[in-house]
Amino acid sequence: MSEENQSEGAKLTKVVPIRMDANFFFDRAVSSLDRLQYDKALKYFRKAVEYEPDNPVNHCNMAGILSEIGDYEGSNKVLSTILNEVDGTMTECYFYMANNYANMEQFEAAEEALITYLEQDPEGQFLAEAEEMMDLLQYELNRPAKVRHIESLKGVAEHDQARSMLEKGEFAGAVKLLETLLRDQPDFLAARNNLALGYYYLGMFKEAMDAISQVLERDPGNLHGLCNLAVFIQHEGDEKLLEELSDRLERIVPFHQEHVFKLATTMGILGKHEAAYRHFKRLLRDNDVNFDPCLYHYAAVAAYNIGRYNEARTLWKHAAKLDPDSEVPGFYLDRLQELDLEDAELEPPVISYQYRLPFEEQFRMWKKWGEGIPDQIKQDPLIRSSFFWGLRHGDSRTKLQVIEAFSQIADSEVKEALRAFLMEPDEEKYLKDIALFVLRGLGVNEPLPIVLEGETRTVDPGFTSSRLPVWKSEWQAVLDEAKRRMAKRYNVMQLHDVETLWVEFVTRSFPDVPSVSHLGGWAAALEYLTAKLHQRHVTYEEVAKRYGTSASTASRCTKRVDEVCGIKEKMNAMFPSG
Incomplete structure (x- = not known):
């Protein structure tokens, strides 16, 4: 072989063949979505369906894009194909169809699809949303629903109450309500998902993992369950399992608005900021939610964390217009301004997605003002959750700080957490003494059980000393x-x-x-x-x-x-x- 031919052969060996499979076209579709090229995205999702016709996820992705571009009829045809030819157990397709029919103002058809969903899926992921849609349809049709009693709606009011309690940071109360609800309705998956979150917020990690495992045993594809599991695994530190689950989540293009938001926030928590950014941008194109300043903040954080600083600046400015009383957008705009003056080679720190000032900044302000914990912070579920975590899993110094914070929060959840702390066998006596002292300051005077040196005793926090025969005034x-x-x-x-x-x-x-x-x-x-x-x-x-x-x-x-x-x-x- 001549040198020229040998050189040509060497060049040919460097050519990397393209593997044309469903994953290839899925990646192309997602890339097109990032550039708002819906026609191309739809084309690539169709190719993914051709390569994996038995994979219902590919069909759902295609139905979702059709719905997003306003082709509701085309979307429903795809959803019907899933139910009739691919996987008849994907009952959520009926809920998606109901949404499409409602958007087409075909309210009778929407009601029929929604009732089918509720009757066929008593474990439904969308029970709360279905209840809201049922109210809308009754208003549009000017009559009650055709089916007055639907088994899957049992417990919805209790679940809504528990979810509201979680949002307010009333974790212990929410957990009790959800545990009671699930004793009667063990297959209510949305309630079990929220129970897992309640346990997690309280620092009860084992109970949280058990609850989420039960969700996924009943429904392995439950998106809320998978997202919650990913967050729990991140806490546990199993990097291999987390990577596998993260890769799986990154390949999902959710159909429903709530699922898009859940997946976006989860990707942000997991550090998958590109994926988070993509989903938040989808939500910003949705007129039903794009008036929320929090959403612009989330998208700005994702943009910042992937180095799109100009876009982050624009998004925070928009958040500031929508919420002029908030200090949050201005704080991060100032940080961006400082970033412009810093060494460009230094990688800026990743920032949190939460729509509030960083905790250390709030703490600095409280110290500066000489005030206690503000009411809005006392009620912030994320901060309350960090306190509960600190009391269970922190070092002695952290636990002392939490107990002091609890003396200012002073509500029933705090009292219950401190009572439970007294029963922890491995906690230091001094910490328990401080907890008893705080409970007394919060007005708890009845005898309390406490574990000391492996034995359960009863102490009365109302007495200053129990070792003296008399305590003079x-x-x-x-x-x-x-x-x-x-x-x-x-x-x-x-x-x-x-x-x-x-x-x-x-x-x-x-x-x-x-x-x-x-x-x-x-x-x-x-x-x-x-x-x-x-x-x-x-x-x-x-x-x-x-x-x-x-x-x-x-x-x-x-x-x-x-x-x-x-x-x-x-x-x-x-x-x-x-």
Whole structure:
């Protein structure tokens, strides 16, 4: 062979053959969707159907595109083909057909398709949406539905209530309601999906995985279940399984608006920002939802995370117009402005999709303003979820911070979480003491079960001390005075330590407890020693003035407490000199 022929042969060996299969055309279709080239997308989805005619997903993708471009009749023909020739168990096709008929204003046909869906799919993914559509059809037809009692709608009101509770951050209440509902209707998959989320928000990971496994056992293709599973697996850290599931989710082009949003947010959480961006852009073309500033923020975040900064800027500006009172769009527009001035070679950090300021920015603002947790933050389900997670899975410092935050949130969910915390066998006694202290501050005075050293005991948080035969009112008055003066300047742990210090002093001194006629002096001593224990600067003059006593009295009382409780020794052990 000549050198020229050999060279030509070498070139030929470098040609990579194109594998023309359903996946190839699917990828082309998705790429065309990204460029808003619907005709091409439809063409490629049709080719995918030709290569895999028995795969109902390919048919559904094609029906979805036809519906999106307004060819509702063509979409319904494809959906009928799925039901009659490909997979008759895909009952969600009846729901999609009902949507198409409603868009064509063929309300009788829409009602028939919707009733068929509800009757054939008692586990339906779209029960809440179906109920809303039924209300719309009754209004348009000016009469009640032909079928008054539909088995699959049982429990919908309870499920809606539970879903609303989840959105408000009332996780424990939602979980109880969903558990009760599922005892009667174990195949109500939407409720089971939300139960899994409720468990997850509460930090009950094993229960969340069990619930989502039961969803997917009943319906392996349930999109909400698959998305929730992906998020749970990401938490568990199984990278191989997560990659397989992520690849599967990336190949789905949802038909229904709610599914598009679910998949978009899931892809964002998983770090698949290209896919998230594609789905959010689809939603922005939907006039039913594109007035929501949150949606523009989500799309802007996805654009930012894939380096499309100009588009992110445009989207955040639009969000700012739609929601002029929100600080969120402006915060990220400022971040973009700073990015322009930074080294272009440095990769900017990935940012969160949540429509709120980053938590560290909110925390900085609270500290700056000297205020507690604002009401809108107390009710934010994502922040509440992070608190519940922290109480279950955080380190000791995190758990202390959560318990302090709970003292400000002060609702029934918080009380229930703290009660449950007392029963955790592996938690530190000091943390449980703080939890009891907070429960008392929240008005819980009945006896409470608590696990200590492997044994379940009952304690009464309403009593300051249970080890003394008597607790005199003047001793309580000293403690009340100290806590009243310190309340706004010290945190929960420090207030707890004030109480612990005073109880220890009285207990060790009993029965020869000194006279507390100088109430202000003893209260000043408690604040002074607590401040020193927590390395806070304070003088005898400061505390004496605050409690209306003399510096010499405050000093004398402080020395007496120290003699009995050995505070200086504890401080030397905690903070040894260099």
